[in-house]
Amino acid sequence: CAAPDVRPPDALQLVSRAEMSRFQLEGRLQVRDGERTAAVGVDWQHEVGHDDWLFTGPLGQGLARIEADAAGARMTLADGQRVEAASAAELAETALGVNAPFAQLPLWITARLRDGAEVRELDPVGRLRRVVDQGWTIDYIEYAGSGPADLPRKIDVQRGDTRLRLIVDAWNP
């Protein structure tokens, strides 16, 4: 795991770990924005500067694949149709019909703090429990294990009437 860089000590003895350079997870994503809701399985491969999302249906079948990097984002749908846009979030909105903060998810789901994010609550083991980041409230509902370095298993993210829930069924190295 990446070596933690210790921030200048402040009120909270906070160790903010460096961004995880790469991870892969399988789980379920539910997004609600006002009246619409979307729910898909996700198979997500993240590297610094590159994301590969596969949205899957109830039987594990692929529905849409989104690849995003500095140059932009490209989506392939089940019927082979290809769509391009500036960001994964834009394409996900086309695929899922709801707008969700995909850009910030890599740091949120690995319990890393973005610059300017405020820690509101830590859990007894010293892990993040609630963070506020540019108006988004991120609640760390569950972790994958009981250790201080364990990764989240379930997060709830909310701002205004957009609510996103991501459940990680498997973290793969």
Next chain:
Amino acid sequence: DGLAQLKQFMDGTRTARGSFTQQVFSKSGRKPQPASGTFAFSRPGKFRWIYEKPYAQLLVGDGSKLWAYDQELNQVTTKKLGQALGSTPAAILAGDNSLDRNFVLKNAGDADGLEWIEATPKAEDSSFERIRMGFAGGQLKAMLLNDNFGQTTSLLFGQIERNPSLDAGLFRFTPPKGADVVGE
């Protein structure tokens, strides 16, 4: 051959129940995540597919709609069966006898002690590109589903009980109070 066993299975099986294990092999070749559970079907169009692992999920086909209920998310996704059933494993298990209305069927030889058939969905926008079914002794033993993204879902069936009497309530679904309902 495979097609003869398919016909024997379809003609001789109006209802069935059993257990299954499932693995989805992704293109990246990563270790697949195993899933398992039980299923029941009553043809035409009715099925109940319960995933116990990796998480609790219930799929019910009530003859006109597919209901997918994720307990932890407390969410129900629903779709008209016509579209959803057209090319999913449930379609084959619970479809009416005219399987060849939705699929091009052909023999696909023997492998792993089973006689296989290959079903290619006729509908363009189907969830799966190709489905293979493996039979032994007129019993359906396995299904392999290739989706449009290079993933293969493998379903292995445990002992299948053929033509048990099944309670009709198994194939009805009402969203629990407070659950999010997504879809038509």
